[in-house]
Amino acid sequence: MKIAAPLLASLSLAAGAHAQQPVAFSTESYPPFSYQEPGGNYRGVGIDQVEIIMRDAGTPYTLEIMPWARAIATAETQSMHCVFAAARTPDREPRFKWVVPLFIDRNILVRHAGAKITATTLDEAKQYTVGTHRADYTEGLLKSFGFPKIDLSADVDTTLRKLLQDRIDMMPMSEGVYQKLKGDGTPIEKVVLFSEQHLGIACNPDVPDDLIARMQAGLDRLIRDGVQKAILKRYGIEEPQ
Numbered sequence: 001m002k003i004a005a006p007l008l009a010s011l012s013l014a015a016g017a018h019a020q021q022p023v024a025f026s027t028e029s030y031p032p033f034s035y036q037e038p039g040g041n042y043r044g045v046g047i048d049q050v051e052i053i054m055r056d057a058g059t060p061y062t063l064e065i066m067p068w069a070r071a072i073a074t075a076e077t078q079s080m081h082c083v084f085a086a087a088r089t090p091d092r093e094p095r096f097k098w099v100v101p102l103f104i105d106r107n108i109l110v111r112h113a114g115a116k117i118t119a120t121t122l123d124e125a126k127q128y129t130v131g132t133h134r135a136d137y138t139e140g141l142l143k144s145f146g147f148p149k150i151d152l153s154a155d156v157d158t159t160l161r162k163l164l165q166d167r168i169d170m171m172p173m174s175e176g177v178y179q180k181l182k183g184d185g186t187p188i189e190k191v192v193l194f195s196e197q198h199l200g201i202a203c204n205p206d207v208p209d210d211l212i213a214r215m216q217a218g219l220d221r222l223i224r225d226g227v228q229k230a231i232l233k234r235y236g237i238e239e240p241q
Helices: 004-020 045-057 068-077 137-144 156-164 175-183 209-224 227-234
Strands: 023-027 061-065 081-087 097-112 130-133 150-153 171-174 188-203
Touching (some): 023 045, 023 068, 045 061, 045 097, 045 209, 081 097, 097 209, 130 156, 130 171, 137 171, 150 156, 156 171, 171 188, 175 188, 188 209, 209 227
Parallel strands (some): 023 061
Antiparallel strands (some): 081 188, 097 171, 097 188
16 A cells, blocks of 8 residues: 555546646638638637537637648647547547537538539549548548549648639538538539538547546537527528438
8 A cells, every 4th residue: 555555646646637738629721610810810610619618618728720631630649639620430430539519511512603514413423523632531532432533632722722713623512611602702503412421529539538528518508508500500501401
């Protein structure tokens, strides 16, 4: 017991320090889910929900917008890091601890308005060059669906520019983002449904289970109390039917 007591005290202190360590969140620039305003403030459907969840959990956190490939790699490899809004796919499932859903999303393939790109099925869409950004779940889906011509960019903004410049034929896009861009006058058109999935917070396995449970309970309250729906509506997003 004389040997064990100092060890237990050391473990207790270590656990306490670990519990006080801030959670580092990363996300990408993907309006209206996450973006930076001209004044420097972070806003968006995902960011607003994360702020409420972490406030209710009583845990300090930091938040940074970065390219998606780096954001998700950071959450997978660094202790006490989380990324959002990540699609909960079978490939990603065992690599993270999850808090879901920030949004139940439909993803569609879109074209530059007026472009002579026609497809009514995914098989018909495979004849075209489809662009997306590296390490996004849509890259994996395009490959698994057998799309032969995939153009990869560093981020979603670059992919959208390529689409509007007719350098690619189509790109996958969240239906919520599509609604926002169309409402802002971006010349894009829906071609065909691509996929449907839950988007959420993906955390490094090192993040304590009790914190994940508190975060999930906070998100569950947002959904139950209608707060999530109000946030979506505030950003002009209609929930999938």
